[in-house]
Amino acid sequence: xxxxxxxNIFKSGAIVWLAPAxxxxxxADTIAAGAxxxxxxxxxxxxxxxxxxxxxxxxxxxxxxxxxxxxxxYKISEKIMVETVLAELIADYxxxxxxxxxxxxAATSELVGKDILEAGNDAIKPKYVVGFEGTYVNAVGLTLxxxxxxxxxxxxxxxxxxxxxxxxxxxxxxxxxxxxxxxxSNGRLFKFERVxxxxxx
Numbered sequence: 001x002x003x004x005x006x007x008n009i010f011k012s013g014a015i016v017w018l019a020p021a022x023x024x025x026x027x028a029d030t031i032a033a034g035a036x037x038x039x040x041x042x043x044x045x046x047x048x049x050x051x052x053x054x055x056x057x058x059x060x061x062x063x064x065x066x067x068x069x070x071x072x073x074y075k076i077s078e079k080i081m082v083e084t085v086l087a088e089l090i091a092d093y094x095x096x097x098x099x100x101x102x103x104x105x106a107a108t109s110e111l112v113g114k115d116i117l118e119a120g121n122d123a124i125k126p127k128y129v130v131g132f133e134g135t136y137v138n139a140v141g142l143t144l145x146x147x148x149x150x151x152x153x154x155x156x157x158x159x160x161x162x163x164x165x166x167x168x169x170x171x172x173x174x175x176x177x178x179x180x181x182x183x184x185s186n187g188r189l190f191k192f193e194r195v196x197x198x199x200x201x
Contacts, residue, residue: 128153148191151191153178
């Protein structure tokens with residue numbers, strides 16, 4: 001803990017990135033705010049809703065006969081979820097939430113170009129590493145990143161796809177990322193990283 005600092009107040013949107021599970025996390029020492037994360041990381045396009053993180057745990061109280069209050073408390077389960085709504089209705093984003101296979105057909109003189117998602121009857125869910133990045137400006141005017149990573153996760157469609165000409169909204173793809181224990185790192189669930197200063201020249 002420390003004395004309050006106005007510069008620690010964070011107000012930013014977030015850019016979402018996704019890679020196959022096991023992909024190396026971007027290194028803050030080499031990847032600046034707003035830069036591509038490299039490797040197998042892919043940016044997940046525009047969002048029409050804020051990126052929201054929810055962490056939950058279940059606790060067990062240790063009680064003894066001698067006291068009315070519990071004498072200790074343990075976590076007995078935990079989970080983390082990241083939710084947003086993607087603004088672009090494309091087959092690749094539907095696949096993230098549903099699974100299946102996307103086939104892209106190029107236009108020819110006889111065929112229209114199209115993306116096709118065939119989905120259903122897939123029991124095994126792909127595993128991903130998911131991250132997102134926001135930025136803030138420090139006291140000397142430098143833009144620095146704040147990054148959040150879920151080491152292993154599955155993704156699901158988290159609501160309805162709504163199609164209407166009459167309401168004042170447009171169709172989005174609601175997704176929920178649900179974290180899994182990172183078996184390669186002692187069961188860790190997520191990582192938060194805030195760059196506080198650039199390298200010293």
